[in-house]
Amino acid sequence: MDNTSIQDNTLIQAENLSMIYGSDHKAVDDMSFSSKAGEIVGFAGPNGAGKTTVIKMLTGILRPVTGRALIAGHDIVKEPLAAKQSFAYVADNPDVLLQLTGLEYINFVADIYKIPAEDRAPRVKDLAARFGMSDALETPMREYSHGMRQKLMVIAALTHNPPAWILDEPMTGLDPSAAYELKQMMREHAAKGNCVLFSTHVLEVAEKLCDHIIIMNGGHSLYQGTVEDLSAAHPGQDLEEIFLDMISYKKGE
Numbered sequence: 001m002d003n004t005s006i007q008d009n010t011l012i013q014a015e016n017l018s019m020i021y022g023s024d025h026k027a028v029d030d031m032s033f034s035s036k037a038g039e040i041v042g043f044a045g046p047n048g049a050g051k052t053t054v055i056k057m058l059t060g061i062l063r064p065v066t067g068r069a070l071i072a073g074h075d076i077v078k079e080p081l082a083a084k085q086s087f088a089y090v091a092d093n094p095d096v097l098l099q100l101t102g103l104e105y106i107n108f109v110a111d112i113y114k115i116p117a118e119d120r121a122p123r124v125k126d127l128a129a130r131f132g133m134s135d136a137l138e139t140p141m142r143e144y145s146h147g148m149r150q151k152l153m154v155i156a157a158l159t160h161n162p163p164a165w166i167l168d169e170p171m172t173g174l175d176p177s178a179a180y181e182l183k184q185m186m187r188e189h190a191a192k193g194n195c196v197l198f199s200t201h202v203l204e205v206a207e208k209l210c211d212h213i214i215i216m217n218g219g220h221s222l223y224q225g226t227v228e229d230l231s232a233a234h235p236g237q238d239l240e241e242i243f244l245d246m247i248s249y250k251k252g253e
Helices: 051-058 080-084 102-112 117-130 146-159 176-191 203-209 227-233 239-246
Strands: 010-021 025-036 040-044 066-071 087-090 164-168 195-200 212-217 220-225
Touching: 010 051, 010 164, 010 195, 025 051, 025 066, 025 195, 025 212, 025 220, 040 051, 040 176, 040 203, 051 066, 051 164, 051 195, 066 080, 087 146, 102 117, 102 146, 117 146, 146 164, 146 176, 176 195, 176 203, 195 203, 203 239, 212 239, 220 227, 227 239
Parallel strands: 040 195, 040 212, 087 164, 164 195
Antiparallel strands: 010 025, 010 066, 212 220
């Protein structure tokens, strides 16, 4: 295991990640970045920018064509079990195992991570209360709305409570109250010396929540740094205008 990431408090590290779909479509091209303890890092970019592909390489769903991903110092390809014990993952699609009740799904995930019952019960109770899901856990997920399924996926993932959270469009489908709670939990998690990496299409969320932002387009990183530094480099423009200029869109198109 490479311990460099642990020594400098880097919990998520991508090194020269590339992914090719088909014979020649390079969805991600030589992507590198890191997320340290105490940070919230946001991915922003249009559809097809490569955000989800990067997240899938970080979490071991896709194997990089080149490069490597480290979670808490563990290589996701060489040490998949140790790496996966170190992060919580929320995918961009909550429609999984819908024949289970909410609580059955949570326990299924908790069993995979070998979370003792005495540890999971208070965690699930707290998360369900914060998301307004306490009365729905015994209901089959096929009867949930999209937003309820999204909240359940978040609860199941966070029951594990590892140091790194990797969330793919976690706000999609959430009502304002649930979105507020999730943002609060992200801040609380980072404040405890952990890290959060999430993708979003909502620039206002990235602006208000992130310590660092990564703007992607066409599989490439266009910017990595703070929102403050990005704004300072483009005086007189708001984040949306900067973003549109960076991805070569014109206003009105």
